[in-house]
Amino acid sequence: MKLxxxxxxxxxxxxxxxxxxxxxxxxxLLRGDMYRDISARLDRRVAELTSSEA
Numbered sequence: 001m002k003l004x005x006x007x008x009x010x011x012x013x014x015x016x017x018x019x020x021x022x023x024x025x026x027x028x029l030l031r032g033d034m035y036r037d038i039s040a041r042l043d044r045r046v047a048e049l050t051s052s053e054a
Contacts, residue, residue, distance in 0.1 A: 028034055
């Protein structure tokens with residue numbers, strides 16, 4: 001019985017954590033954070049490649 005309660009508590013904690021992560025991801029997508037980060041990384045990489053060719 002004690003093990004069942006422990007497993008249930010762990011399952012509930014994992015579900016709550018997953019829901020929190022999903023909310024954070026949705027908020028980041030709405031703000032466009034991920035796209036800005038990717039764009040900045042690509043810009044740095046292009047700058048590195050063009051400076052090494054010159």
